[in-house]
Every structure is written in C-alpha cells, then in structure tokens.
Amino acid sequence: MKKVAYSLLVFAVIVSVISCKNETKSNDASEVSEETNELALAEKETETTPEFMYVTASSGLTLREHNNLNSEKMGVMPYGTKVKVITPETEETMTVGGLKGGMHQVEFNQKTGYAFNGYLSKFFPPEEDLKAKIYAEDLKAQFLDVSFNETSGGTASKPTNTEILSLPTDNWHEAFYIAAELFDIPKSFAFPNPKGSPEETVKENNPKSGTWTSQLTVNRKDNTLEKINYEYRAKGFGYEVTITKEGNMMKLERTEKVE
Known part of the structure; x- marks a missing residue:
C-alpha cells in the first residue's frame, strides 16, 4: 500500500510540473502573440498616416486656420514642402480639382493649421535631374x-x-x-x-x-x-x-x- 501511495504521489507531482510548464508556455505564447499584433497594428498605422508628408500642388498648397476651404488663409506651402501631420483626416469630406479628400491638421513654418490632403503625398519629391x-x-x-x-x-x-x-x-x-x-x-x-x-x-x-x-x-x-x-x-x-x-x-x- 505504501508503495502504491508513494507511486501515486510521484505521479501527481510530475503531472503538476508538466501542467505548470504548459501553462507558462501558453502564457508566453499569448504575450508574444499580443506583442506581435500590437507591432503589426503600429506598423499599419504608420504606413496609413505618415508623420510627415510633402506638398504636390505645383502652385503650392494653402494652409488654413480651420478645416474648411472657406477658412482664413495662413500662408502658402510651396511645392515639395515637407510638413508634419498633427491630426489626419481619414474621411473624404470634400473634392478639389477632381481629387477626393479632407483637411489634415499640419504644422508648417511654426504654424499649425489645416491643408487639403489630396495634394499631400507620403513620397518625397524627386530632385531635379535625378535618375x-x-x-x-x-x-x-x-x-x-x-x-x-x-x-x-x-x-x-x-x-x-x-x-x-x-x-x-x-x-x-x-x-x-x-x-x-x-x-x-x-x-x-x-x-x-x-x-x-x-x-x-x-x-x-x-x-x-x-x-x-x-x-x-x-x-x-x-x-x-x-x-x-x-x-x-x-x-x-x-x-x-x-x-x-x-x-x-x-x-x-x-x-x-x-x-
């Protein structure tokens, strides 16, 4: 009887250790999976809304005080200007020159205002005569x-x-x-x-x-x-x-x- 009881006790200890290891692996895998998902989402957001964009309007892009085309003009950002995006507009709220878009809140020349994102690009412009x-x-x-x-x-x-x-x-x-x-x-x-x-x-x-x-x-x-x-x-x-x-x-x- 003592041998049987001892064997059962050893078996219970082994099962408990294996169970703890599996649970630890499961928790680790879950944490890794969550971290991976968070990184993937962060990368996706970075690609969708870059921190900096470039003006593509050949005659320049107007910086306005508020997020509508009738708002007061604060200045004109020349073609190729790099601007910082403060708050992106993800909805298409207006059409300008056949382009659909909205007004990003941007920072330019130490001023914060709004600019039509249809004339903003995530790609920096090519330099003159660049191959x-x-x-x-x-x-x-x-x-x-x-x-x-x-x-x-x-x-x-x-x-x-x-x-x-x-x-x-x-x-x-x-x-x-x-x-x-x-x-x-x-x-x-x-x-x-x-x-x-x-x-x-x-x-x-x-x-x-x-x-x-x-x-x-x-x-x-x-x-x-x-x-x-x-x-x-x-x-x-x-x-x-x-x-x-x-x-x-x-x-x-x-x-x-x-x-």
Whole structure:
C-alpha cells in the first residue's frame, strides 16, 4: 500500500510540473502573440498616416486656420514642402480639382493649421535631374514595396529603353506628380480630372522648339481614371510615359525611342 501511495504521489507531482510548464508556455505564447499584433497594428498605422508628408500642388498648397476651404488663409506651402501631420483626416469630406479628400491638421513654418490632403503625398519629391533608379533606391529605404527595373530593346539602329517604377499607393495624383518630375511630363499639364469623357487628348499649348508631338491622353471609365499617357516626339527621338494602376500599386513606365 505504501508503495502504491508513494507511486501515486510521484505521479501527481510530475503531472503538476508538466501542467505548470504548459501553462507558462501558453502564457508566453499569448504575450508574444499580443506583442506581435500590437507591432503589426503600429506598423499599419504608420504606413496609413505618415508623420510627415510633402506638398504636390505645383502652385503650392494653402494652409488654413480651420478645416474648411472657406477658412482664413495662413500662408502658402510651396511645392515639395515637407510638413508634419498633427491630426489626419481619414474621411473624404470634400473634392478639389477632381481629387477626393479632407483637411489634415499640419504644422508648417511654426504654424499649425489645416491643408487639403489630396495634394499631400507620403513620397518625397524627386530632385531635379535625378535618375529614376537612384530615386527608387532612396524610396525603398523607407517603402520596401517600391520596385524598379530597366530593359533595353529595339534594334541597333533604333534602340529603345524602358524604365518601370512601381509605387505602393493607389493614389493617381501621387503617381502623376512623381512621373511629371521624374519622367519629363511638362509642367503645363495639370493633373487630369477623373470625371470626363472615356478618352481625352490634350496638346501642349507652347511646346519647345523642334517638338513634333507633345500631348497627354487620359482614359477613364465611370468617371474613374484608367490610364494616363504622355507622348513626346521630335526629329530622331521620342518617348512615352504611361501611368496605370495594378492592384494597390501604381505603375509608372517611360520608354525612349531613337527614330
């Protein structure tokens, strides 16, 4: 009997120890899981609402006292200005120039006010004459989904070169302003309004000397942009820039041709 009782006591102790270990592992796993979820949420929030954004309006963006377009003007933030986002507006409360958005509360030049977020981008603007490949590498340090590739084709007498930059955004205006700076779309072409005819072609009013063709073609469906294409032609040379949306990415493509 004593042996049986002793065996039962040993068995109970072993079961208790194993149970404690399993509970500890379970608690540890739960804590790790919660920490992982919190980190994931934090990263998602950071991607959705960056702390700093950049002005994409070519003529500058107005800083206003309150979060409406009739509010008093406090100043104008030039194109490319880096502003700090204090309180983001997540709802689309207004439309400006065909762009839907709201008024972010931002800080600029030691002033706090409101600015229309349709003309703000999380991507810093390309510097003048910066190569697309270098810009992509700079962006990738902050946005891992950025991709760039370059291919050559055509013939020996008529070679072609294609550069493709993919950006992790579904914002057409962000893509357009970067393409305009990086791939030489003339400043006279404003961002096209998403509303309009299924296809529209606009020619440059005062093209530089020697230009044969300089035009922007916009394709729409149900008042939504589907493709933006810029075409330039001159004697012996030409290029096209195409902007399209692929899932949650924007694809910017430039092809040069020797003719």
